[in-house]
Amino acid sequence: MDNVTQKKNAVVLLSGGVDSTTTMAIARSQGYNLYALSFRYGQKNTMEIESAKKIAMALGAKEHLILDIDLRAIGGSALTDKIPVPKGRSNEDISKGIPITYVPARNTIFLSFALAMAETRGASDIFIGVNAIDFSGYPDCRPEYIQAFENMANLATKAGTEGKITIKIRMPLIRMTKAEIIQKGCELGVDYGLTMSCYDPMPDGSPCGMCDSCLIRAKGFKKAGIHDPAIEKN
Amino acid sequence: MDNVTQKKNAVVLLSGGVDSTTTMAIARSQGYNLYALSFRYGQKNTMEIESAKKIAMALGAKEHLILDIDLRAIGGSALTDKIPVPKGRSNEDISKGIPITYVPARNTIFLSFALAMAETRGASDIFIGVNAIDFSGYPDCRPEYIQAFENMANLATKAGTEGKITIKIRMPLIRMTKAEIIQKGCELGVDYGLTMSCYDPMPDGSPCGMCDSCLIRAKGFKKAGIHDPAIEKN
Numbered sequence: 001m002d003n004v005t006q007k008k009n010a011v012v013l014l015s016g017g018v019d020s021t022t023t024m025a026i027a028r029s030q031g032y033n034l035y036a037l038s039f040r041y042g043q044k045n046t047m048e049i050e051s052a053k054k055i056a057m058a059l060g061a062k063e064h065l066i067l068d069i070d071l072r073a074i075g076g077s078a079l080t081d082k083i084p085v086p087k088g089r090s091n092e093d094i095s096k097g098i099p100i101t102y103v104p105a106r107n108t109i110f111l112s113f114a115l116a117m118a119e120t121r122g123a124s125d126i127f128i129g130v131n132a133i134d135f136s137g138y139p140d141c142r143p144e145y146i147q148a149f150e151n152m153a154n155l156a157t158k159a160g161t162e163g164k165i166t167i168k169i170r171m172p173l174i175r176m177t178k179a180e181i182i183q184k185g186c187e188l189g190v191d192y193g194l195t196m197s198c199y200d201p202m203p204d205g206s207p208c209g210m211c212d213s214c215l216i217r218a219k220g221f222k223k224a225g226i227h228d229p230a231i232e233k234n
Numbered sequence: 235m236d237n238v239t240q241k242k243n244a245v246v247l248l249s250g251g252v253d254s255t256t257t258m259a260i261a262r263s264q265g266y267n268l269y270a271l272s273f274r275y276g277q278k279n280t281m282e283i284e285s286a287k288k289i290a291m292a293l294g295a296k297e298h299l300i301l302d303i304d305l306r307a308i309g310g311s312a313l314t315d316k317i318p319v320p321k322g323r324s325n326e327d328i329s330k331g332i333p334i335t336y337v338p339a340r341n342t343i344f345l346s347f348a349l350a351m352a353e354t355r356g357a358s359d360i361f362i363g364v365n366a367i368d369f370s371g372y373p374d375c376r377p378e379y380i381q382a383f384e385n386m387a388n389l390a391t392k393a394g395t396e397g398k399i400t401i402k403i404r405m406p407l408i409r410m411t412k413a414e415i416i417q418k419g420c421e422l423g424v425d426y427g428l429t430m431s432c433y434d435p436m437p438d439g440s441p442c443g444m445c446d447s448c449l450i451r452a453k454g455f456k457k458a459g460i461h462d463p464a465i466e467k468n
Contacts, residue, residue, distance in 0.1 A: 054347040069303050076354035088315070096390045105350035108390045113308070116339035120310035139395040148389050152382035158332045163373045194245040 004119060009033045009123035010170070011114045014064070016051030017197045018217060019129030019173055019185060022185035024059050026172045027127045029188055035121050036064040037114050040071035041106070042080045047205050051196040057196060063121070070089050077103040078199070085200035087210035091219075094212050098137050101199055101212060107140035111149055115167065119157050124165045126153075127172070134178035136212055144159060180222025193229035206232075241358035243267045244404070245348045248298070251431045252451060253363030255406055256419040258293050260406045261361045263422055269355050270298040271348050276306035276314045278434050279388070285430040289443030292428060297355070301347060311337040319434035321444035325453075328446050332371050334432055335446060339372035345383055351403065352457070353391050358399045360387075361406070368412035368454060370446055377408050412454025420460060427463035440463075 010032035012024045029036060038050055038054040049066060056064035075081040078100040084125045085101060107130070114126045130141040141143060150169040154160035160167055173181050185192065198207035207214050207230070221228040244266035246258045262268060270290040272386050274283055283300060285336050290298035309315040312334045312346055321333060333389040341364070346362045353443070373379060384403040388394035419426065431451045432441035455462040 054294070065307055067307060069300070069306070071350065073301060073356055074350045076350075098395070102392055103350075104353040104392070105346055105387075105390055108349060109346040110344070114337055114342040116305065116308045118308075119338040120308055138390060140390045144384065145389040148386035150381070152342070152379065153250060153339075155376070155382050156337055156339055156374045158338070158373060161332070170260070190285045199347040217344055227426075 001096055007031055007096055007127065009035060009039055010125040011035045011118045011121065011123050012061075012127040013110050013114055013129070014038050014056060015080060015129075016048035016055060016195060017129075017213070018178070018185070018192060018195050018220070019131055019181060021055050021190055021192070021195050022181050023127050023129035023172055024055065024061075024186075025185055025188040025190045026171070027031040027125075028059055029165045034059060034126065035117060036061040036122060037062065037110075037117055039068045039110060040066060040068045041103075042070045043198065044200050045198055046087065046200055047058060048196045051194055058191060067118060069109065069113075070102060071106070071109075074104060077101060079103050084210050084215045086163060087208065089215070094215065095137065097124075098139060099212060101136060102138050105140070107138070107145075108149070111169070115153050119159050125168050125170050127170045129173050130171050130174045131176065131178075131181070131221065133176060134216055136216070141156075143171065146171050155212045177223070179217055179223035180225055182220050182224040191229065195230060238293075238326050241265055241267045242359065243269060243355055244359040244361055245269045245271055245352045245355065246295075246356050246361040247344050247348055247363070247400050248272050248286045248290060250289060250362075250429060251447070252412070252419070252426060252429050252454070253365055253415060255289050255424055255426070255429050256415050256422075257361050257363035258289065259419055259422040259424045261359075261404070262287055262293055266359065266452050268293060268295040269351060269357060270295040270300065271344075271351055272300045273304045273344060273347075274300060275337075276304045278313055278319065279430065279432055281435055281439050282430045285428055288428045292347065292425060299351060303343065303347075305337060305340070305343075308338060310406035311335060319445050321442065323449070326420075329371065332373065333368060333446060336372050337376070340408045343381065343404065349387050351392060354400060354410060359404050360404050361404045363409065364405050365412075365415070367410060368450055370450070374405070377405065380405050380408075411457070412450055415458035415459040416460055427461070429464060442450050
């Protein structure tokens, strides 16, 4: 049952938010050894790395690698550049088009590092918490993008090319609503009090409550009929 | 003729070696504004960044972005890990399999950052000096890999998704021999004395002359019937 040597290894992209944390709990429930990967990429919310550390520990990751890649030099996003994060947008506005919080090629960059980590840790599976239902409209959260990345990944690597490993990009949340994601995580015992979703926290580190990410989170907890323990804390 | 406003923008991956330098000269000859991108990724040869700086200046780049991404934490390669770089290998050995100098997912990581830079600089073209003839057998230097990356790139980005820009990954050297590459560069006025190819230079910064990259370079200059000006300097 608990034969560690038979477990497969998985790299899990962990931002410290609801989606990546639930994804990691799902990977754990499927019996993988967990190799968590997070980034300090110049994001305005630097608190999320502290959340990610606690989550990786709580979920028993074998390794938690935190890489520094400064995307501020690339710019072009409200999350990394001197552009204000939009606040208090309506549901209609949130679901319209690609917002200014989009970080150019961010998931491609993150998945590329995950691919390198997978190759060196003998992992065939990469988990990413992308979601195409209750999401911010980012192009690199759609299933057709993930599928194209997977095709590329198997041509890119020594492991893929030599046929020893077929790289699979797992996206267990892709067709779930935010409420379903939260319910699933609660079933798996996730402590959402550890998670941090805000794009642009207050000076004291608490979530702003008004950015798209805070609003989508609040709506998800409400629909799930669950009180958000991260709000309770503040 | 020299109407700068009509020029298209291109991002060029520039390592400071023969191939990337020739690629950049080709992009310039095609009339692009050049946005050069280099990486300090924990490579043993830190001199190549100095070469890249001189080359970007010599070829008139509008910008030369140098990013720090430490791939040593990922490991798995003789170029970034505590693994010796193979020296003095025969042509037969060099052309057999994927060598230990392969850096897991390196071109995927580099191209991902190039994609982000292309999106923010309004560039539709990314130039990379991959070559599938006189090369080290890396999977991420083959045309089928580059094609798969291009497909993914157009699904990944705001620019690609909104149909404003079709991202093209240009690989002008892909079917050229090393000798042909050098001849082409000389026609375009490249000063190969600025370039640096060595995987593992001597303590004084001069090329070792014995790694696969030095050996492929030497063979290329010999076949092209051109004296290597970088050797002349030492």
